Amino acid sequence: MLLFPAAIFAQTGSVEGTVIDQRNDGVINLAKITLENISNDFQTKTQSDLLGKYKFENLAEGNYQITVTRLGYQKEIISGITVDGKKTEINIFLSPVDIEIEKINVTATKTELTLKQTPSSISIVSSDEIQNKNLLTFDEVLSDVQGVTVFKTSGINVQSLSIRGSSDVAGGGIGNRVLLLLDGRPSLTGDSKGALWSLIPISIIDRTEVVKGAFSSLYGSSAIGGVVNVITKKPTYRSFTSLNLNYGFYEKLSDSLRFTDKLLQFKGADISHSNTYKKLAYLFNLSYKQNDGHAEQTDYEFYSGIAKLMYDVLRNRDLEVTLQYTKSNSAFPHYWRKDPGKIAEPFKTSPGYIGDRIKKETQSVDVFYTALPSAITKYTSRFYFYKLNSLSYYNPNNFVAQQYAPQGEPLETTIKSYNFGNISQLDYEISKRNYLITGIDVQWNVVRSNPESILYGNQQLNNFAAFAQNQYKIVKDKAGNTILSSTAGIRIDYNKFVGLGRFTQLSPKLAFLYAPNSGNILLENTSFRALIGRAFRAPSIAELYFKKELFGGFDFIFNPNLKPEEMLSAEIGFRKQYEKRFTLDISAYINEYDNLIQYVNIGGNINGPFQVQNIAKAQIKGIEFLIDYSSSLNLFKEPFGYAFSFNYSLIDARDLSKTRKEDFLPYKPSDIINFSADLNYFGFNFNVNGKYVSKVDEVLFYKFEEPDEYFQLDMKLSKRIFGKVTLFAAVNNLTNSFYQELERTQAPNRSFNSGFRVEF
Numbered sequence: 001m002l003l004f005p006a007a008i009f010a011q012t013g014s015v016e017g018t019v020i021d022q023r024n025d026g027v028i029n030l031a032k033i034t035l036e037n038i039s040n041d042f043q044t045k046t047q048s049d050l051l052g053k054y055k056f057e058n059l060a061e062g063n064y065q066i067t068v069t070r071l072g073y074q075k076e077i078i079s080g081i082t083v084d085g086k087k088t089e090i091n092i093f094l095s096p097v098d099i100e101i102e103k104i105n106v107t108a109t110k111t112e113l114t115l116k117q118t119p120s121s122i123s124i125v126s127s128d129e130i131q132n133k134n135l136l137t138f139d140e141v142l143s144d145v146q147g148v149t150v151f152k153t154s155g156i157n158v159q160s161l162s163i164r165g166s167s168d169v170a171g172g173g174i175g176n177r178v179l180l181l182l183d184g185r186p187s188l189t190g191d192s193k194g195a196l197w198s199l200i201p202i203s204i205i206d207r208t209e210v211v212k213g214a215f216s217s218l219y220g221s222s223a224i225g226g227v228v229n230v231i232t233k234k235p236t237y238r239s240f241t242s243l244n245l246n247y248g249f250y251e252k253l254s255d256s257l258r259f260t261d262k263l264l265q266f267k268g269a270d271i272s273h274s275n276t277y278k279k280l281a282y283l284f285n286l287s288y289k290q291n292d293g294h295a296e297q298t299d300y301e302f303y304s305g306i307a308k309l310m311y312d313v314l315r316n317r318d319l320e321v322t323l324q325y326t327k328s329n330s331a332f333p334h335y336w337r338k339d340p341g342k343i344a345e346p347f348k349t350s351p352g353y354i355g356d357r358i359k360k361e362t363q364s365v366d367v368f369y370t371a372l373p374s375a376i377t378k379y380t381s382r383f384y385f386y387k388l389n390s391l392s393y394y395n396p397n398n399f400v401a402q403q404y405a406p407q408g409e410p411l412e413t414t415i416k417s418y419n420f421g422n423i424s425q426l427d428y429e430i431s432k433r434n435y436l437i438t439g440i441d442v443q444w445n446v447v448r449s450n451p452e453s454i455l456y457g458n459q460q461l462n463n464f465a466a467f468a469q470n471q472y473k474i475v476k477d478k479a480g481n482t483i484l485s486s487t488a489g490i491r492i493d494y495n496k497f498v499g500l501g502r503f504t505q506l507s508p509k510l511a512f513l514y515a516p517n518s519g520n521i522l523l524e525n526t527s528f529r530a531l532i533g534r535a536f537r538a539p540s541i542a543e544l545y546f547k548k549e550l551f552g553g554f555d556f557i558f559n560p561n562l563k564p565e566e567m568l569s570a571e572i573g574f575r576k577q578y579e580k581r582f583t584l585d586i587s588a589y590i591n592e593y594d595n596l597i598q599y600v601n602i603g604g605n606i607n608g609p610f611q612v613q614n615i616a617k618a619q620i621k622g623i624e625f626l627i628d629y630s631s632s633l634n635l636f637k638e639p640f641g642y643a644f645s646f647n648y649s650l651i652d653a654r655d656l657s658k659t660r661k662e663d664f665l666p667y668k669p670s671d672i673i674n675f676s677a678d679l680n681y682f683g684f685n686f687n688v689n690g691k692y693v694s695k696v697d698e699v700l701f702y703k704f705e706e707p708d709e710y711f712q713l714d715m716k717l718s719k720r721i722f723g724k725v726t727l728f729a730a731v732n733n734l735t736n737s738f739y740q741e742l743e744r745t746q747a748p749n750r751s752f753n754s755g756f757r758v759e760f
Helices: 004-008 127-132 138-143 399-404 541-545
Strands: 012-021 032-037 043-047 053-060 062-069 076-083 087-089 092-094 122-126 148-152 158-163 179-182 205-212 226-232 240-250 265-277 280-291 300-314 317-331 357-374 377-394 411-429 434-450 458-476 482-497 501-514 526-537 554-557 565-578 582-605 608-635 638-655 671-681 684-693 710-721 725-732 740-742 751-759
Touching (some): 012 076, 032 053, 076 087, 138 158, 138 205, 265 751
Antiparallel strands (some): 012 053, 148 158, 240 751, 300 317, 357 377, 434 458, 458 482, 582 608
């Protein structure tokens, strides 16, 4: 009874705060935080929420210690914390790891893993790499990634993006076999299942994860060739604003190539602001780009706005809402001018095409809910809406307008596509060895297009899918490090084309990762991976109902018997890091296709008509090699940092069908080399970036005009002054190489640009 009053009036306190990225002040969620009383055995654990906040309550008076761990960051220990019956606020700053293979990714398994733990080939492009290079649009970010090929018809119109030769080249991204995700949300158009690769503002990108290979077991149809996941920046815990401005121009062409005496210019601007206020964190971005174009019919103007809001609903219950709007007005791209009996004029377009325009407007809403009911359970659910409104204008002299519009009048075509979807996922840690995820993925695509005589009319595609994946740690050492692990997953998709047909597909995957934990220098920080999986791609609405390719004017014949294509993929790989400087990654893969969807010329001449058909057999195999090296030394008592990167991709793509006319699959260059060098000294950063692409052996439309091999070199010099301002000057296509990515489509000549970035 004498002790009872003391128990009643005993003082308890709390410890709370925010976990913050020391590099950029961004909030860090899902950090594991352990609080220990140093005078007894008391211990309690929690995780930081979506806004990076954590809280320990009802703590007895005493001295405590906090230990914080997070994948991708160095471990942090804070001692000397005194709890005296009051609220103690402690913000925890974590430093990103400085070893490449410890960087995290979420795309390969839909769970967070380091590169060393990832059982598949993956490349990550950080925001620092984007700033160091002279990259103005998002497709340029991807063009330097190992195994990625980008085909452009003009500055903002990406015809195709391919990983390991997966995608075809056709108008509007038709034949796309790469899934674009924006913070995990699918960002594909409803008609062609293509992505608007150029329309993502690069200033808001924190990192881009490019996962290569068959990933239908997690993501379904469009991921047959791989996945590109753009992870945008998180709001900062205190006010932060950045402003970027740039201006540039193309070098004037020689008299024989010139189509105008005007100086062709381009410019851009964007502003971002983020902050955290009580339970709300936010990030806003506005961007603008304008380009006169390097050739006729390559000019464009682009606007974008993004708002990212995070709200702490309840403890460990958070809501994230992202709103995005883009608007572009660009010249409709056409092949270069080549009049009968005359030589080609690669920077010019036939007079009948001058004035053709294409206007695109996108709107998206993404609502993402995260719940952490316990230390071993996580639940997420996202509802998203994505709308594309595309209007194409063809001047009265265009032969398509003369064929389909009233005499002497222009022709306008419209495409409106609507994507509605929900992705819900449950993560459950069954044991220290077993981590299970299950989920559903539901999507509705509605397309309205006009005129139906050219486009696809009014169509709808529904998809329902369920997936499951189990990560199992087979062998662990005495310290708890995983030596051998497996990842097994499966997904079932049900696709229904309203009024036409339905398909059901099963996509399994099995992967193993061996990471020997040895004191041997040859095996330290090393992992070996093996992966086998089945993937599929259902035909898109555009492929099923396509009637005319307006880029080149080719006619297409409707094919109602088109089937889904299927692929069996196998890969082995090796990843190694020597100390903190040297990273090596080698992989070999083979992809066997059945019913590959391909454009086939069924006419008697070069102009077709064409039809989208299933090729019985095809095979794509290859080898990839990557090496990164970074280090520093003291030069005249100042640190001099240097980094070098080199990657090589060998692709062998063959048509194995019995009825084939050519052995090669179209638009698959066999050899791609990327290299870069980065030097840092006295606040200066100097970057050189180069690319070699071998000749294309086969094209679809203009036979015997296959693009030849080419080499391109870019350079950028930047200087940080006053700690808040960065100035830069850059040259693209330094050697002024004359090359094409597609037949009769001229790539940009040499250009110069400069600008600055201010942070406050």
